[in-house]
Amino acid sequence: MISVAEHRRRILETVRRLAPQQVPVTQAQGCVLAKDVEALVPLPGFDNSAMDGYIVGAADVAGLPAPDSADSAEASDAPEGAGQPVRLPVDGDIPAGDTRQLRLEPGHAYRIMTGAPIPAGGDVVIPVELTDGGTEYVTLHAADAPGRHIRRAGEDVHAGDIVLRAGTVLGARQLAIAAAVGAGELSVYPRPRVVCLSTGDELLPPGSVPGFGQVVDSNGLMLAAALREAGFDARAGGVVLDTEEAVTAALDAALADADAIVTTGGVSMGAYDAVKAALSSLGTVAFDKVAMQPGKPQGFGTLGEREVPVFTLPGNPVSALVSTEVFVLPALRTMAGLPVEPAPPPRARVLDGWPSPPGRAQFVRVIVEEAQAEPWMGAASGTAGPPGPSLRSAGGQGSHVLQALADADALAYVPADVTRVEPGDLLGYRRLGQQGWAAE
Structure with missing residues (x-):
C-alpha cells in the first residue's frame, strides 16, 4: 500500500492550472483573477x-x-x-x-x-x-x-489604479469594485467542469424504488453536489453499466466537455470491475491501494489529448465522499488557481474514543460540538473568548453507513501510527465541503 500523502502528491504533481479565459464580470464569481484589474474611471466619478x-x-x-x-x-463675544x-x-x-x-x-x-x-x-x-x-x-x-x-471625485480610487491583483479570489466585494471601475470582462482561471460517473449494474437513478439486489445511485448526486458546494461546476453523468464497452463510451462522452472526470465503483479486485478494465488500456491511469480508512482502492491518471484528470474512487458512498475531500478537491483547487490548502486545519478535543486501524490513516465522520459564544456585535472588548469546539463520532463508521455521513459535519484525521483515539485527544478536522488536507 502507498500512503495518503504519496497518492495525493502524485495527483498534485500531475494536474495543471487551467488556461485563463475572458469571462463577463457577472459570471466570474468564485474564479481566481489571472490578470490585474485597472480602474478605467475614478471612484467616485464626480463630486x-x-x-x-x-x-x-x-x-x-x-x-x-x-x-x-x-x-x-454661549457666544457672547460673537459679532x-x-x-x-x-x-x-x-x-x-x-x-x-x-x-x-x-x-x-x-x-x-x-x-x-x-x-x-x-x-x-x-x-x-x-x-x-x-x-x-x-x-x-x-x-x-x-x-x-x-x-x-x-x-470628492477620485477620493476612493483614481483612474489607472490597480484595484485587484492577479491571484485574487473573486467574491461579492471584489466583483463590486471590478464592475464599479468599468470592467465588463475579467481574465480568470475558470472553475473546472467535472463529470461524475457511477458504475454498477445494480444502480438505479434517483427517484427509483429499488427491488431486491438493486441500489439507488446516491454517489453521482452526492459528489456533484459536494463539488458544487466547493465552488466548482459539476454534474452527475448518470449510471454506467458494468461492462468495459459501456465505461469506455461514457468516458468518451464525458471527455467532450469535462476538465476532470470522477468515477465511483469498479476499481476493486472483483471479476466485474469494469472501470479498471476499461482504463487499464487507456491514458495513464494507475490503480493503487492507499493506506486509509475508508477509501483504500484508488486510481488516478489522465485521458485524451487534453490530458483530462480522471479520479477512480471506491463505490461505497462514504469512501467516495472521503476520497473526494482528500484527493479530488485539492486537485480541482490547483486547476482553478487556488491554494491547495484553503486554511490550516483546526484542532479540537475528542469527547469519545474509538479504535483506528494500524498502519492506515483514518478519516472519521464527526460532529463538531461548538461552545456557546456571545453574538459578535455584543461581545465586550478584552473579554476572554469561549472554550474551543469538541469532536464526537457521528455514529457507525462503516463505508456504507449513510446515516452517520448525513449527521456528520466534519471529518477528523487520525494519523496512520495511531491505533486508538482516546477521550481528550487532540485531532485535526475539516468541515465537510472545506477541502484541503495536509496529510503526512
Missing part, C-alpha cells in the same frame, strides 16, 4: 452628496454655528447677527442620476439628494435635519465646514 439636504455656498453660511453648537447660548438662521431661495432639486451640469448662484441653494452631483459653486451640504425642509425657500440653522458631506 456628489453624501446626505439628503441642501447644497449652498460656504460664504452664505459662514455665520452659522456648527451642528453640535447650534442650540448653545452681531452671528448664529442667526439663514434663509435662501431654492432653485430646484438635484436628484441622484441627474446629468445636468448645474451652477449654484451666490445667495441661492439647491435641494440635493444622496449621490447626486454637486453643482459648480457649491461648497457645503446642509443635512435636511438642520433646516426647515423648505422647497421654495429654505431656512438653515447650522452648517459644517466647507466640503462637509461631499464625496
Whole structure:
C-alpha cells in the first residue's frame, strides 16, 4: 500500500492550472483573477452628496454655528447677527442620476439628494435635519465646514489604479469594485467542469424504488453536489453499466466537455470491475491501494489529448465522499488557481474514543460540538473568548453507513501510527465541503 500523502502528491504533481479565459464580470464569481484589474474611471466619478439636504455656498453660511453648537447660548463675544438662521431661495432639486451640469448662484441653494452631483459653486451640504425642509425657500440653522458631506471625485480610487491583483479570489466585494471601475470582462482561471460517473449494474437513478439486489445511485448526486458546494461546476453523468464497452463510451462522452472526470465503483479486485478494465488500456491511469480508512482502492491518471484528470474512487458512498475531500478537491483547487490548502486545519478535543486501524490513516465522520459564544456585535472588548469546539463520532463508521455521513459535519484525521483515539485527544478536522488536507 502507498500512503495518503504519496497518492495525493502524485495527483498534485500531475494536474495543471487551467488556461485563463475572458469571462463577463457577472459570471466570474468564485474564479481566481489571472490578470490585474485597472480602474478605467475614478471612484467616485464626480463630486456628489453624501446626505439628503441642501447644497449652498460656504460664504452664505459662514455665520452659522456648527451642528453640535447650534442650540448653545454661549457666544457672547460673537459679532452681531452671528448664529442667526439663514434663509435662501431654492432653485430646484438635484436628484441622484441627474446629468445636468448645474451652477449654484451666490445667495441661492439647491435641494440635493444622496449621490447626486454637486453643482459648480457649491461648497457645503446642509443635512435636511438642520433646516426647515423648505422647497421654495429654505431656512438653515447650522452648517459644517466647507466640503462637509461631499464625496470628492477620485477620493476612493483614481483612474489607472490597480484595484485587484492577479491571484485574487473573486467574491461579492471584489466583483463590486471590478464592475464599479468599468470592467465588463475579467481574465480568470475558470472553475473546472467535472463529470461524475457511477458504475454498477445494480444502480438505479434517483427517484427509483429499488427491488431486491438493486441500489439507488446516491454517489453521482452526492459528489456533484459536494463539488458544487466547493465552488466548482459539476454534474452527475448518470449510471454506467458494468461492462468495459459501456465505461469506455461514457468516458468518451464525458471527455467532450469535462476538465476532470470522477468515477465511483469498479476499481476493486472483483471479476466485474469494469472501470479498471476499461482504463487499464487507456491514458495513464494507475490503480493503487492507499493506506486509509475508508477509501483504500484508488486510481488516478489522465485521458485524451487534453490530458483530462480522471479520479477512480471506491463505490461505497462514504469512501467516495472521503476520497473526494482528500484527493479530488485539492486537485480541482490547483486547476482553478487556488491554494491547495484553503486554511490550516483546526484542532479540537475528542469527547469519545474509538479504535483506528494500524498502519492506515483514518478519516472519521464527526460532529463538531461548538461552545456557546456571545453574538459578535455584543461581545465586550478584552473579554476572554469561549472554550474551543469538541469532536464526537457521528455514529457507525462503516463505508456504507449513510446515516452517520448525513449527521456528520466534519471529518477528523487520525494519523496512520495511531491505533486508538482516546477521550481528550487532540485531532485535526475539516468541515465537510472545506477541502484541503495536509496529510503526512
